[in-house]
Amino acid sequence: MKSVTSRDNPFYKELKHLAGSSQALRKAGRSLLDGVHLCQAYLDLVGQPVHCIVSEGALANPEVAAIVDRVTAPATSLPDALFGALSQVEHGIHLLFLVETPRPVRPDALVQSAVLLDGVQDPGNAGSILRSAGAAGIRQVYCSPGTASCWSPKVLRAAMGAHFVLEIFENVDLADLIRTAQVPVLATSGYASERIYDVDLSRPAAWLLGHEGQGVSDALLNLATHRVVIPHAGAVESLNVAACAAVCFFEQLRQQTTKLQRA
Amino acid sequence: MKSVTSRDNPFYKELKHLAGSSQALRKAGRSLLDGVHLCQAYLDLVGQPVHCIVSEGALANPEVAAIVDRVTAPATSLPDALFGALSQVEHGIHLLFLVETPRPVRPDALVQSAVLLDGVQDPGNAGSILRSAGAAGIRQVYCSPGTASCWSPKVLRAAMGAHFVLEIFENVDLADLIRTAQVPVLATSGYASERIYDVDLSRPAAWLLGHEGQGVSDALLNLATHRVVIPHAGAVESLNVAACAAVCFFEQLRQQTTKLQRA
Numbered sequence: 001m002k003s004v005t006s007r008d009n010p011f012y013k014e015l016k017h018l019a020g021s022s023q024a025l026r027k028a029g030r031s032l033l034d035g036v037h038l039c040q041a042y043l044d045l046v047g048q049p050v051h052c053i054v055s056e057g058a059l060a061n062p063e064v065a066a067i068v069d070r071v072t073a074p075a076t077s078l079p080d081a082l083f084g085a086l087s088q089v090e091h092g093i094h095l096l097f098l099v100e101t102p103r104p105v106r107p108d109a110l111v112q113s114a115v116l117l118d119g120v121q122d123p124g125n126a127g128s129i130l131r132s133a134g135a136a137g138i139r140q141v142y143c144s145p146g147t148a149s150c151w152s153p154k155v156l157r158a159a160m161g162a163h164f165v166l167e168i169f170e171n172v173d174l175a176d177l178i179r180t181a182q183v184p185v186l187a188t189s190g191y192a193s194e195r196i197y198d199v200d201l202s203r204p205a206a207w208l209l210g211h212e213g214q215g216v217s218d219a220l221l222n223l224a225t226h227r228v229v230i231p232h233a234g235a236v237e238s239l240n241v242a243a244c245a246a247v248c249f250f251e252q253l254r255q256q257t258t259k260l261q262r263a
Numbered sequence: 264m265k266s267v268t269s270r271d272n273p274f275y276k277e278l279k280h281l282a283g284s285s286q287a288l289r290k291a292g293r294s295l296l297d298g299v300h301l302c303q304a305y306l307d308l309v310g311q312p313v314h315c316i317v318s319e320g321a322l323a324n325p326e327v328a329a330i331v332d333r334v335t336a337p338a339t340s341l342p343d344a345l346f347g348a349l350s351q352v353e354h355g356i357h358l359l360f361l362v363e364t365p366r367p368v369r370p371d372a373l374v375q376s377a378v379l380l381d382g383v384q385d386p387g388n389a390g391s392i393l394r395s396a397g398a399a400g401i402r403q404v405y406c407s408p409g410t411a412s413c414w415s416p417k418v419l420r421a422a423m424g425a426h427f428v429l430e431i432f433e434n435v436d437l438a439d440l441i442r443t444a445q446v447p448v449l450a451t452s453g454y455a456s457e458r459i460y461d462v463d464l465s466r467p468a469a470w471l472l473g474h475e476g477q478g479v480s481d482a483l484l485n486l487a488t489h490r491v492v493i494p495h496a497g498a499v500e501s502l503n504v505a506a507c508a509a510v511c512f513f514e515q516l517r518q519q520t521t522k523l524q525r526a
Binding site: 045135161164231233239242243246247253 | 400421499508
């Protein structure tokens with residue numbers, strides 16, 4: 001492992017630039033994974049990072065040491081003070097992977113279960129949705145241009161490694177995707193009358209989820225195959241979009257599993 | 264409506280003190296509701312605030328004006344610059360209700376469906392859980408001492424008014440509550456083997472949800488009637504606690520509704 005101790009080191013300066021600018025990271029086609037859980041998930045599910053960066057203090061942590069041991073890619077240690085400027089996580093463990101942002105090849109059409117995000121803005125919500133999708137066995141996520149940037153540190157952190165089991169497509173024209181879809185597209189809406197429990201979810205279907213305040217845009221609602229609602233009880237009218245997503249994805253998985261058990 | 268324009272006005276100084284200190288609010292037995300949605304929900308579901316505070320600029324907003332029109336309690340307008348120091352919401356609409364924090368009388372025992380929060384720390388998660396509970400028809404929430412403060416601005420904002428249809432009990436000894444419970448207590452755990460779909464949820468049951476990282480504490484897990492899991496598919500091992508809560512609450516509502524339809 002290399003050791004860098006000067007703020008003027010060119011590699012450190014480049015890292016600091018990338019860590020401080022999501023635009024610079026995007027331009028470089030790279031992402032930063034922060035902390036033990038994300039780095040471990042990356043090693044388990046994807047492979048080696050471009051570079052492993054660790055603070056001198058963190059090397060004493062057995063979990064960090066175990067991860068660094070598995071890294072065959074270039075690795076650099078930094079004094080804690082230099083590392084601090086790279087991480088957005090307060091009181092975090094000082095471990096970063098610089099990785100190539102996956103750029104999966106987009107299929108010609110939507111032919112499997114997927115999640116379509118139409119302007120979901122809160123990074124915590126977007127990350128929670130990716131995490132639920134990954135846990136429910138959904139493999140593809142398509143995001144409209146107005147959706148939170150999926151490879152930003154906050155979305156990565158909230159998704160807890162789900163990124164590495166998903167194919168994520170950003171800046172997608174969702175209208176075009178829905179028009180050519182070969183699976184039903186179910187738009188969730190508090191104003192819909194069809195209950196999710198009355199739709200056959202045992203076959204592949206795509207979920208269309210909208211902006212926290214405004215919901216799915218009218219243009220896309222009109223293109224969807226179904227407009228569905230999670231039936232409520234009581235005076236609270238709506239769910240958080242990530243909570244709504246979890247209920248939908250796991251109802252789909254429940255129906256799929258029940259059908260398999262019956263077959 | 265009174266108009267206050269001086270930073271030295273005693274009422275303004277008291278408000279600023281309360282807005283800046285959750286401890287001062289707690290001591291006063293009051294909460295601050297920020298924004299149109301929360302204030303409207305409070306008027307609809309509870310009644311009049313102790314005091315309504317609005318910025319001069321916000322009075323031009325028709326939604327704000329409609330709410331202010333419904334207020335018979337004392338109301339005060341402030342110049343925008345003075346109001347800014349009271350609100351934590353960036354780019355928010357300048358409307359605040361100062362309200363008495365509800366102090367519902369705690370029942371002798373747990374006899375209905377409820378949510379038990381054991382150290383849920385993130386205010387966004389706590390708020391989302393309250394919102395889902397309110398939407399699923401659950402009426403009671405019991406929080407351990409280590410759980411996020413439910414009447415803090417972030418939890419209030421995330422719950423979108425669910426507070427006003429719930430009875431919320433904070434600083435509860437959950438072990439004691441579970442020992443004397445007259446309904447089954449279901450602890451969610453990624454390590455459990457009993458699937459939520461295999462438990463009879465058509466009758467009242469309480470959900471025990473744990474800390475974001477560590478889950479439900481072992482002591483409480485051992486007291487619970489059931490340890491249940493949401494079956495997953497794929498390599499992502501766990502759900503966000505608020506997503507998990509939503510799946511559980513709505514599975515309960517689904518089973519209750521299905522049973523009613525069959526009866």
